[in-house]
Amino acid sequence: MSKIELESITKSYGPVVAANAISTVFEESSLTCLLGPSGCGKTTLLRIIAGLETPDAGRVLFDGEDVTNLSVGRRDIGMVFQYPVVYRGLTVYENLELPLRQRGGGNMSASQRKEWIDRLLSILNLTARANQVVDGLDNESRQKVAVGRAVVRRPKVVIFDEPVTNVAVDAKIEIQRGIKQLSREIGQTILYVTHDQTEAMTLADKIILLQSGNIVESAKPVDVYNNPDSAFGGYFLGSPGMNFIAAELERADRGQAPGMRVKCSVLPEPLWLPADDASGDLPRPGAALIGIRPEEIQIVEDGTPGAVRGRVKAAALVGGGRWFLDCVTAEGDEFKMLSAAGADPGGDTEKSFLFRESVVRLYSEEGNRIARALVREDADVPA
Amino acid sequence: MAATQHTSVQTRVKRAAYYLLLWLIALIFFLPVLWILLSSLKSTDQMLSSVPTVFFEPTFHNIVDTLNRPEFLPALINSVILSVVSVVLAVIVSFTAAYAISRFKPKGSDFLMFLLLSMRMVPAAAVIIPLFLMFVELHWKGSYVGLTLFYTMYSIPFSLWILKGFLDGVSQRFDETALICGANYLQIMFGIILPQVRPALIAAFIFNVIFVWNEFLVNYIVGGSSTQNVPGLLATGMYSGGSVDWTFMAATTSLYMMPVIVMIFFFQKYLLVGMTFGTVRGEV
Numbered sequence A: 001m002s003k004i005e006l007e008s009i010t011k012s013y014g015p016v017v018a019a020n021a022i023s024t025v026f027e028e029s030s031l032t033c034l035l036g037p038s039g040c041g042k043t044t045l046l047r048i049i050a051g052l053e054t055p056d057a058g059r060v061l062f063d064g065e066d067v068t069n070l071s072v073g074r075r076d077i078g079m080v081f082q083y084p085v086v087y088r089g090l091t092v093y094e095n096l097e098l099p100l101r102q103r104g105g106g107n108m109s110a111s112q113r114k115e116w117i118d119r120l121l122s123i124l125n126l127t128a129r130a131n132q133v134v135d136g137l138d139n140e141s142r143q144k145v146a147v148g149r150a151v152v153r154r155p156k157v158v159i160f161d162e163p164v165t166n167v168a169v170d171a172k173i174e175i176q177r178g179i180k181q182l183s184r185e186i187g188q189t190i191l192y193v194t195h196d197q198t199e200a201m202t203l204a205d206k207i208i209l210l211q212s213g214n215i216v217e218s219a220k221p222v223d224v225y226n227n228p229d230s231a232f233g234g235y236f237l238g239s240p241g242m243n244f245i246a247a248e249l250e251r252a253d254r255g256q257a258p259g260m261r262v263k264c265s266v267l268p269e270p271l272w273l274p275a276d277d278a279s280g281d282l283p284r285p286g287a288a289l290i291g292i293r294p295e296e297i298q299i300v301e302d303g304t305p306g307a308v309r310g311r312v313k314a315a316a317l318v319g320g321g322r323w324f325l326d327c328v329t330a331e332g333d334e335f336k337m338l339s340a341a342g343a344d345p346g347g348d349t350e351k352s353f354l355f356r357e358s359v360v361r362l363y364s365e366e367g368n369r370i371a372r373a374l375v376r377e378d379a380d381v382p383a
Numbered sequence B: 001m002a003a004t005q006h007t008s009v010q011t012r013v014k015r016a017a018y019y020l021l022l023w024l025i026a027l028i029f030f031l032p033v034l035w036i037l038l039s040s041l042k043s044t045d046q047m048l049s050s051v052p053t054v055f056f057e058p059t060f061h062n063i064v065d066t067l068n069r070p071e072f073l074p075a076l077i078n079s080v081i082l083s084v085v086s087v088v089l090a091v092i093v094s095f096t097a098a099y100a101i102s103r104f105k106p107k108g109s110d111f112l113m114f115l116l117l118s119m120r121m122v123p124a125a126a127v128i129i130p131l132f133l134m135f136v137e138l139h140w141k142g143s144y145v146g147l148t149l150f151y152t153m154y155s156i157p158f159s160l161w162i163l164k165g166f167l168d169g170v171s172q173r174f175d176e177t178a179l180i181c182g183a184n185y186l187q188i189m190f191g192i193i194l195p196q197v198r199p200a201l202i203a204a205f206i207f208n209v210i211f212v213w214n215e216f217l218v219n220y221i222v223g224g225s226s227t228q229n230v231p232g233l234l235a236t237g238m239y240s241g242g243s244v245d246w247t248f249m250a251a252t253t254s255l256y257m258m259p260v261i262v263m264i265f266f267f268q269k270y271l272l273v274g275m276t277f278g279t280v281r282g283e284v
Helices: A042-050 A092-102 A108-124 A139-151 A170-188 A195-204 A221-226 A231-236 B002-039 B045-050 B060-067 B072-104 B108-121 B126-138 B142-167 B172-180 B186-194 B198-213 B217-222 B230-237 B246-275
Strands: A004-015 A016-026 A031-035 A059-064 A077-080 A157-161 A189-194 A206-211 A213-221 A243-251 A260-265 A271-274 A288-293 A297-300 A310-320 A322-329 A334-337 A351-354 A361-364 A367-373
Touching: A004 A231, A016 A042, A016 A059, A016 A213, A031 A042, A031 A195, A042 A077, A042 A108, A042 A157, A042 A189, A059 A195, A059 A334, A077 A139, A077 B172, A092 A139, A108 A139, A139 A157, A139 A170, A170 A189, A170 A195, A189 A195, A195 A221, A206 A221, A206 A231, A213 A221, A231 A243, A231 A288, A231 A361, A243 A271, A243 A334, A260 A288, A322 A351, A334 B186, B002 B246, B045 B246, B060 B072, B060 B246, B072 B108, B072 B142, B072 B186, B072 B198, B072 B230, B108 B142, B126 B217, B142 B198, B142 B217, B172 B186, B186 B198, B198 B246, B217 B230, B230 B246
Parallel strands: A031 A189, A031 A206, A077 A157, A157 A189
Antiparallel strands: A004 A016, A004 A059, A206 A213, A243 A260, A243 A288, A260 A271, A288 A361, A297 A351, A310 A322, A310 A351, A322 A334, A361 A367
16 A cells, blocks of 8 residues: 655675665555566565665665665565464464554454454455464465465555465465455555566566566566567566577668668568667667567468478477477577477477567667567558 | 285284384383382382392382471472472573574674583583582572572573574574564564474473482582482482481482473473484474
8 A cells, every 4th residue: 555666775795786776666556576586686675675674775665755764563564475474372363363463453443353354364265264273274374374464454565475485286376366356455565576477477567577686677567578678588488488589680771761671590581670660779780689489489381471491309298289399490590489289290390480570579689679579671661 | 925925924023023122122221210119119128138029019108208208398399499490590591592593693603502512511520619619609508599590500501502403493584574563572582483492492491300300419519408409318318227228219219200200201202302402393
């Protein structure tokens, strides 16, 4: 129920930079997933927001109020860790009731309190175990209790630090569903750290992708997936991640319209990048990368127009009759693709591949996005 | 089929032989205890006969006699007070110290832990004379305060080691969750963390109680007649009329062993925790 702003948060542990002047905003009542490989600084960022770590520099603001130096207990947050923290010797119900007794429960009557806890228990599917002492519970149920206890006070912000990493699949879905439902009902601002991209895609209103203490992507899940700002983002999201194939940029104006020609071994005809579609000026001519998702590549009949020849090096069944293929073009550029359901394409076979031109994205050699889409050189230039 | 049956018979015979051997070893160790227990139920003549009497009519005469001795009950009460008070104090001090060392890791705490434990390696006989002189100067000779503090000091290192090992195994996420809920460190320590390490607290308590319960030397030298515990009474009361009073010895020992044996019987699962310095964890 609070808007959280980070202003140039910096934190290092010796030579390791966990947060490099990070500035971002977590909108009120939104669910933001922080995603990234191990050691990218996502947990550090959450712990700074919670007040469990102090930043070396920068400010944390809750609803415009500076809380950087406010103690953990006064920030009004809830937190769930990977490790399920439950208070032993108490029942499930008592575990949820405890934070309300401690503080913040003053403005709730006894009957309201009971009603609210019962509601939480039912959302988390714990009603049958309400009176069971937590000591005897399995890991999954303990984590549900921890989730319930974190939100029971209706804090301004709830922070989840990989809450379902150690949980079996069934319970994982149940907990995720519970969190989603709770976030809708209470309207809390939720920050959710995970290294599981599917989880982030399912839950998030916004995804923030971190790499070595820097934010590299920050957008809606669908945008991060379809049009990542960086090659790292494209590679990290998706299973397998986006393919990046070497391309060549050269200046090629079309009449009065300045533009660049993009040549690549997977494109039988070069594509064209008009100047006004690029971010800023025209990019430097020379080496670049094109990005294309594995599911945007198809195996087609030999002789299909626009197809390029290549070889399937290895195939692995991924379920649902689909195959994960490791391929290489005739010119030696490697790429990965997901085949449509069908028979085993077999390893080490020659095939024709069709790359969907309409979704080819252009990145600089350093991995920064230049363009979301390219056009055919003979296509009409948009006015 | 025949082969597997053959193997299973062989395994069973082997296992039976192992158990027999183990039982025999256990019995050898149990024999002195059995001898004391049986002796406490025998008359003086039966006890001292050169051919040990195996079958006899048990008598509670010795036990009743011991209980009626005016010096027995005060000594037993002293034993209870000294061991329970000093060990409870030691466990409280150790728990708070172990929490601080485990969570805040002050500089030099590893060396401190080593230093504390090495104190336990000094034989009591080596320090008894300086201790005596110190206690005389402090006017602690023969006082409960002096003995209790000494036993507390002596019980701390071991308790600290067990508890530190256990606390290291309790996730810091417990502390952080409680901090977020607005608890202070005292509430976290005693309300949240203490229930998590209950097995270690019990283990530390039992091990040190056994030690203080059976302590003789310090009690005998720096204690006084008013603080004498049962081992002290055994040493001084064993002689009567120029010879050893065997029935008194057997009866007192049997009575004295009972509370500890009962305690161990009920809490035996915690002993493993203590014997491994808390390195064997899990749900006890």
